[in-house]
Amino acid sequence: MDAESQALFAAMLERYNRDGYDASQWSEYGLSPQGYAPAQWSEMQAMGWFELLRPDDGQAAAPLADLLPLFASAGEALWREPIGNVLAEPVAVIAAMDDGERRRELLAGLISGERPLAYAHREPGEGWSGEIAATTTKTAAGYALDGRKTMVVGEAACAALIVSAIDPEMQAPALFLVEARAQGLGAQRYRTLDDLVAADLSFSHTPAERLCSGCPAIQRANARGAILAAAESLGIMRGANRDSTEYLRERKQFGQALLGFQALQHRLVEMHMRQHECEALVASVAEAFDDQAPDLDRQLLVLRVQISRALRHITREAVQLHGGMGVTQALRIGRYYKRALMLDSFQGTADWALEALSELR
Amino acid sequence: MFGDSADRGRWEAAVFEPERSAVQRAAATAGFDAMQFRAELRAFCRDQVPADIRQQIGKHQYFSREQRIRWQRLLQAQGWFVGHWPKAHGGQGWGQLQRFIFIEELERAGTPWLTHFGTSFLGPVLCAFGNDAQRARFLGPIRDSEEWWCQGFSEPGSGSDLASLKLRAERGESHYRVNGQKTWTTMAQWADWIFCLVRTQASGRPQAGISFLLIDLKSPGVTVRPIETFDGGQHVNEVFFDDVEVPLANLVGQEGEGWAIAKFIVSRERLLVTEIGKAFHLLGELHAIAATMKLGLGDTATFRRRAAELEVQYRSLRATAYAAVIEAEAGREHPIDASLLKIRGSELQQAIFDAITDLLARNGLAFQIEGIAADIVGYRHGDPRLPGLLHEHLHSRAASIYGGSNEIQRGIIAKTELRV
Numbered sequence: 001m002d003a004e005s006q007a008l009f010a011a012m013l014e015r016y017n018r019d020g021y022d023a024s025q026w027s028e029y030g031l032s033p034q035g036y037a038p039a040q041w042s043e044m045q046a047m048g049w050f051e052l053l054r055p056d057d058g059q060a061a062a063p064l065a066d067l068l069p070l071f072a073s074a075g076e077a078l079w080r081e082p083i084g085n086v087l088a089e090p091v092a093v094i095a096a097m098d099d100g101e102r103r104r105e106l107l108a109g110l111i112s113g114e115r116p117l118a119y120a121h122r123e124p125g126e127g128w129s130g131e132i133a134a135t136t137t138k139t140a141a142g143y144a145l146d147g148r149k150t151m152v153v154g155e156a157a158c159a160a161l162i163v164s165a166i167d168p169e170m171q172a173p174a175l176f177l178v179e180a181r182a183q184g185l186g187a188q189r190y191r192t193l194d195d196l197v198a199a200d201l202s203f204s205h206t207p208a209e210r211l212c213s214g215c216p217a218i219q220r221a222n223a224r225g226a227i228l229a230a231a232e233s234l235g236i237m238r239g240a241n242r243d244s245t246e247y248l249r250e251r252k253q254f255g256q257a258l259l260g261f262q263a264l265q266h267r268l269v270e271m272h273m274r275q276h277e278c279e280a281l282v283a284s285v286a287e288a289f290d291d292q293a294p295d296l297d298r299q300l301l302v303l304r305v306q307i308s309r310a311l312r313h314i315t316r317e318a319v320q321l322h323g324g325m326g327v328t329q330a331l332r333i334g335r336y337y338k339r340a341l342m343l344d345s346f347q348g349t350a351d352w353a354l355e356a357l358s359e360l361r
Numbered sequence: 362m363f364g365d366s367a368d369r370g371r372w373e374a375a376v377f378e379p380e381r382s383a384v385q386r387a388a389a390t391a392g393f394d395a396m397q398f399r400a401e402l403r404a405f406c407r408d409q410v411p412a413d414i415r416q417q418i419g420k421h422q423y424f425s426r427e428q429r430i431r432w433q434r435l436l437q438a439q440g441w442f443v444g445h446w447p448k449a450h451g452g453q454g455w456g457q458l459q460r461f462i463f464i465e466e467l468e469r470a471g472t473p474w475l476t477h478f479g480t481s482f483l484g485p486v487l488c489a490f491g492n493d494a495q496r497a498r499f500l501g502p503i504r505d506s507e508e509w510w511c512q513g514f515s516e517p518g519s520g521s522d523l524a525s526l527k528l529r530a531e532r533g534e535s536h537y538r539v540n541g542q543k544t545w546t547t548m549a550q551w552a553d554w555i556f557c558l559v560r561t562q563a564s565g566r567p568q569a570g571i572s573f574l575l576i577d578l579k580s581p582g583v584t585v586r587p588i589e590t591f592d593g594g595q596h597v598n599e600v601f602f603d604d605v606e607v608p609l610a611n612l613v614g615q616e617g618e619g620w621a622i623a624k625f626i627v628s629r630e631r632l633l634v635t636e637i638g639k640a641f642h643l644l645g646e647l648h649a650i651a652a653t654m655k656l657g658l659g660d661t662a663t664f665r666r667r668a669a670e671l672e673v674q675y676r677s678l679r680a681t682a683y684a685a686v687i688e689a690e691a692g693r694e695h696p697i698d699a700s701l702l703k704i705r706g707s708e709l710q711q712a713i714f715d716a717i718t719d720l721l722a723r724n725g726l727a728f729q730i731e732g733i734a735a736d737i738v739g740y741r742h743g744d745p746r747l748p749g750l751l752h753e754h755l756h757s758r759a760a761s762i763y764g765g766s767n768e769i770q771r772g773i774i775a776k777t778e779l780r781v
Contacts, residue, residue, distance in 0.1 A: 122725070125724075126654055126723045126724055127723045128723070150725055150742070151725040151742075188740040188742075189740075190727050190729055190740060190741065190742045191727070191728065191729060191730065192726070192727050192728060193726050193727065193728035193751060198725075198727070198742070200740075200742060253520070253521050253522040254521075254522050263768070263771075264768070312715075316758070319758050320758075320761060320762065320766075320767075323520055323521075323762050323766060324515075324520065324544075324545050324597075324759070324762055324763070326758070326762070327590050327591050327592070327755070327758055327759045327762065328588055328589060328590055328591065329589040329590065329591055330588075330589070334590075334591030334755075335591070337591065337755075337758070338591065338728075338755070341718060341722070341726060341751075341754075342726060344719070344722050345722040345725050345726040346725075349719045349722050349723075351663045351664070351667070351719055352663075352723070354663070355661060355662075355663050
């Protein structure tokens, strides 16, 4: 996308958030068993955004940088719809497949919105180590999968799952496709801190199709997920900073607008500075991803530390600056705060990432 | 509680604090034995907390109205619930130090927060400003937890700037007619009565037109509407008054004396906002959670350093708090102490919850809202104590907002210390 198209895309997204995404329905969305509004999801599918995945010039998918505005918009308006199922990790897995015919099929299913895929990689236990205990065995029809996965987002909205498990022949991780209604697949759904729905999955001799070997596809998928989560975080930062500034401009105490107090101005300035630093960092790491930069692993950890710290700081300050209103459900500020905690849980805390970075050689 | 009791025990042993001699001397001057009093409270909290309440403590679940009342009555059976009231009014005449030790020990054991609107605020106000008829009518039901009180101070436009409040009370023959709104009213949904700052005079200095009125929440024209907070619990409410008739006899003190009474209330429990005992309890939880984590993640250098930082904050705060209380006991209260303790106390609590949450994040946070007050039925992701802890984390964000935000407290310190 050139600069002009990017600006048009961003303007269109802003319009969509203003006119098309009804935040007043948040609590209603929250009551649905899948945690989002199916009608809203259909509308998003019809917007043509998923065309961004259509390969050109022999590329397996469009540059990740093009998707950043979309995830930032999702962050700012707190979309509940599982756009990650279509645009995040599954795309990286599909891109790593050898079978061109099957690859085009799966990608077409994503773009048309007919076959969204959920990414099931993390297993119960602690941390973000990515250890895989799930196993597969060969069967007459393909493979059978056994094991458990946790914190799967968008499971309620997927046609099939992409699951990491040990390949019986290679004795190494590989990625498999499991149909959502496959035999021997159990799903336990629960509501998360940010009012979304995640699932813990169990597989018992579940029919599976092998897509590709795990390494480096898993790394690519996780990196893609991490960068898009960072873009989502940016959107939250923008919204929190905007709302806080406006609130302090309007709220009067002791006969003047709160924004007139220099002590409060400096607090807002710090929040804005952190946002700006993150904007630049996200763009540069997305580029590194598209360019397959050799030090991407280090860059991803730097990104995680910086995003986590900035997002936690900004959402914390936004709550505080809003006073009592900040801890109510009436404003989006409190929802931002909870989403920030959830994103740490999905992607890793700053402590963890800093530790991991210090241990890289 | 997380882990086995040994995990908590290690933390408790590590920060075992012998009674400081300065505390013992101050206590002796006040006429009690600090070590003996503390030992008595610890034994009580060890042996006398009802089983259902103990279970809820372990899961960080929200206590019901009935549980809170039952606990308060158990304390009053020892004469402790209103121990800080004057002896002439059924208390034990405790000074600030004894009350501080009492609250610290209850918090250390994780027992239900004492709803202090009646016992800490209105009781002493009636003793100091009320008349005999008001004392005879209201003190007994507060002492015995028969009537639940809430506090009507904040209004939609008047949070930090309380003197600008607008709730109007017009005096008639036998009644005040009250119109307007209060907000952020803690536990109004459980309350029988509310004490309010009302405006009885619109002209002149704003502080001078404020009066202190007792209002029966069952009066016609009163509406209590809950405010949904982001932790999924219900703590605060809006209270609307539409032509509510309040007997003139429910005015405490004189008309225009409301601001002085409000300042008296604020000065009463100023030092207790530190919640130093709660910080101790939560640090115990943090260490216990870390000890239960697999793969030794709770034992990384990063975690140990972070826990050490929190211990530094905790010990500094406790020393500062006791220094302030001892001075206050001797009648030499320093004007910035309460603000400093409020700021640091809330910051410490929030920092502990951040550390706890970061540890739990490794398991994948979930937040099953039903787990706040009762056990989750059906599938649950993660430890059953998680919802309660996350709920408390979110609630702790309000600790730097309510009762005068940390920004307001810093302003007070600036005014006093820098003479600006």
